[in-house]
Amino acid sequence: MSKVQGRLRIAVQKSGRLAERSLDLIRNAGLRVIKGNNDLLYKVENAPVDLLRVRDDDIPTFVADGVCDLGIVGENVLEEARNGGPLAEVVMPLGFGRCTLKIAAPESLPWDGPASLNGLRLATSYPRILGRWLAENGVEAGVITMRGAVEVAPRLKLASAICDLVSTGATLEANGLVPLDTVFESQAVLIRSPQPVEEALESLLENLITRIGGVVASQDAKYVMLNAPRAALDRITALLPGSESPTVMPLSGRDDAVAVHAVCQEAVFWETLERLKAEGASSILVLPIEKMM
Ligand code: ATP
Ligand code: MG
Structure with a gap:
């Protein structure tokens, strides 16, 4: 084209x-x-x-x-x-x-690491990645390439194990397969x-x-605003996930506390807020960020 x-x-x-x-x-x-x-x-x-x-x-x-x-x-x-x-x-x-290319097999397959695959046959849609992984692990195994429905190969006796993409693991479970090893992490x-x-x-x-x-x-970034006791400022800023240098401002009429504003590059979970609060932070606000440059 x-x-x-x-x-x-x-x-x-x-x-x-x-x-x-x-x-x-x-x-x-x-x-x-x-x-x-x-x-x-x-x-x-x-x-x-x-x-x-x-x-x-x-x-x-x-x-x-x-x-x-x-x-x-x-x-x-x-x-x-x-x-x-x-x-x-x-x-x-x-x-x-996000997903992971994994080795999986019926529970009955004895597993003691990649060497357990020696002499077996594996079904996959990723023959090159699997081939490299087998070589890296010094395993000699047969590889059969399937376009889809790889998870049915063991039941059809086409292969003893598979190498397939997994995200939740529900498909493996539905087919009586257990994940054994990770070949490639993807996103x-x-x-x-x-x-x-x-x-x-x-x-x-x-x-x-x-x-x-x-x-x-x-995507995960949040703008966090809170009030912090001066005495706990270092501990509180250390708790803010993925923020470099927060802005610290005086609070009018209060010498013992300051306002802290920070861009957190990582997700801010409830657990983080609970820890902040335990250190004395108050009026904690977590705001979404629409654009960043
Ligand atoms: P196409 O018709 O474009 O060839 P496909 O059937 O090959 O589609 P999809 O199933 O739509 O591909 O998956 C696309 C991509 O999504 C995968 O290559 C992988 O990077 C990612 N992905 C995330 N989770 C999963 C999962 N559970 N199973 C398969 N792929 C996943
Ligand atoms: Mg495709």
Whole structure:
């Protein structure tokens, strides 16, 4: 597919687990996506950007070849696509689509570490990642590649164990399989093409990456305001998750306490608030942050 001059292209999953979150991310970065009557291509109305909506398996190649300038895909798919050719470069992890590629087997399989897989056959949709892991662990096992429904392979006696993506573990459990080892931890990542973009689009591309970084950084970030007794200030600021240098301000008419404002880069849980309170903090407010740069 040749590129249209003067427009950036972002590859996103058309439908599936990453589709909705990918679109949300792009929208939150300020791009107004319009669903036209062309199912393959969504246009952005306020910037020269098109979204190419494809199977996730195609995204690494499209981006590596420069058919698309950016892409959003699971690290697992990117890693599986690695084949010695030009690579799409990972710009940043995106914090969603988290899952783990795991070895799993029926409970009856004796397990004493990866060596227990010697001489067995494993079913997977990720033969390259699994092959590398087996080699790293010095295991000699057969690998049978399946496109989907990998979890039924042991029941059909196609394989003794599987290597498959797990998030909650419910699918494994429903098929009488137990997770045994972790092969690869994955989440969605933003990737960019090693092919240069045309000059007129360079700054748009860089701005877009910066904006996406801002959206990702603000996903968990919170603005915390509280009053703290001066004597407990150090202990209280140490409790604020992922904040660098909080702003400390006087409280009018009070010498014993100060106001503390901080941007917390990590999620602020109830437990943190309880600990803050126990140290004497009061009037604690946790506010969402919409944008960050
Ligand atoms: P496509 O039609 O685009 O090829 P697919 O069926 O290959 O879709 P999905 O099941 O939609 O893929 O999953 C897309 C990605 O979501 C996975 O590659 C993985 O990175 C991530 N993911 C998160 N949780 C899970 C899970 N429990 N099982 C599978 N994938 C998951
Ligand atoms: Mg796929």
